[in-house]
Amino acid sequence: MDNRRPLIAGNWKMFKTCSEAVETAKHLVKLVSTSVDVDVMIAPPFTALAQVSDVVKGTCISLGAQNLYWEAEGAYTGEISPSMLVSAGCRYVIIGHSERRQYFGETDESVNKKVKSSINNSLIPVMCVGESEKERELNETFSVLDKQVKNGLEGFSHDDLKTLVIAYEPVWAIGTGKTATTDQAQEVHKFLRTTLEINFGNMLAKSIRILYGGSVKPNNIVELMSMSDVDGALVGGASLDPETFSKIVQFQNRT
Ligand code: 13P
Numbered sequence: 001m002d003n004r005r006p007l008i009a010g011n012w013k014m015f016k017t018c019s020e021a022v023e024t025a026k027h028l029v030k031l032v033s034t035s036v037d038v039d040v041m042i043a044p045p046f047t048a049l050a051q052v053s054d055v056v057k058g059t060c061i062s063l064g065a066q067n068l069y070w071e072a073e074g075a076y077t078g079e080i081s082p083s084m085l086v087s088a089g090c091r092y093v094i095i096g097h098s099e100r101r102q103y104f105g106e107t108d109e110s111v112n113k114k115v116k117s118s119i120n121n122s123l124i125p126v127m128c129v130g131e132s133e134k135e136r137e138l139n140e141t142f143s144v145l146d147k148q149v150k151n152g153l154e155g156f157s158h159d160d161l162k163t164l165v166i167a168y169e170p171v172w173a174i175g176t177g178k179t180a181t182t183d184q185a186q187e188v189h190k191f192l193r194t195t196l197e198i199n200f201g202n203m204l205a206k207s208i209r210i211l212y213g214g215s216v217k218p219n220n221i222v223e224l225m226s227m228s229d230v231d232g233a234l235v236g237g238a239s240l241d242p243e244t245f246s247k248i249v250q251f252q253n254r255t
Pocket of ligand 1: 097
């Protein structure tokens with residue numbers, strides 16, 4: 001895995017009120033010791049960010065947001081700017097999740113603007129890419145991913161992308177209980193790394209962390225992480241329960 005430090009990230013999606021989020025984060029802090037040899041991130045809903053930030057401050061758990069808007073401020077009702085996320089304690093931001101693309105009209109172009117504004121505000125972007133079931137059946141997986149990566153990262157230099165994290169989330173594996181096989185995940189991750197290499201050079205391609213997302217659970221994380229190009233996981237459903245998520249975070253204890 002070269003020298004890439006694993007990142008295990010929990011995307012809480014639209015789950016948990018403020019008090020539930022605080023309780024979950026407190027429980028997780030107790031379960032995840034500071035000695036884990038991985039980076040850990042949780043992304044609660046916007047409403048709970050500031051309170052969860054207080055809970056995870058000084059622990060090995062970082063805070064992430066699930067989305068942002070690229071403008072600094074202005075008359076954009078309902079949107080949240082990068083500096084607002086930073087002021088709420090965020091270090092990471094998930095961008096272009098397939099649910100945002102599918103239900104909220106997000107495009108590669110908006111993803112590109114969001115990645116740019118996150119980098120400009122020192123937030124670590126976790127850019128999501130992935131093919132639908134139909135696209136996989138039509139053998140379009142690689143062309144879809146190639147387009148998402150190239151368009152999402154258009155106009156960036158090697159230096160801009162030093163902190164970038166990519167999450168490969170096959171849409172057909174999200175919340176369905178269907179996981180890509182480890183070979184399928186490795187094949188796509190390798191393809192993504194080669195695409196990065198062609199566009200941004202070998203050094204950057206080797207350093208960027210590529211996470212797998214889609215029905216990651218305690219019982220499949222060890223095998224996924226054994227793949228040379230899988231550098232972590234973006235976990236949905238299984239991140240909502242601290243006991244379950246902590247088992248995924250501590251996957252190294254079982255290897
Ligand atoms: P599940 O782990 O629930 O399949 O969700 C994956 C996901 O979308 C994480 O962002």
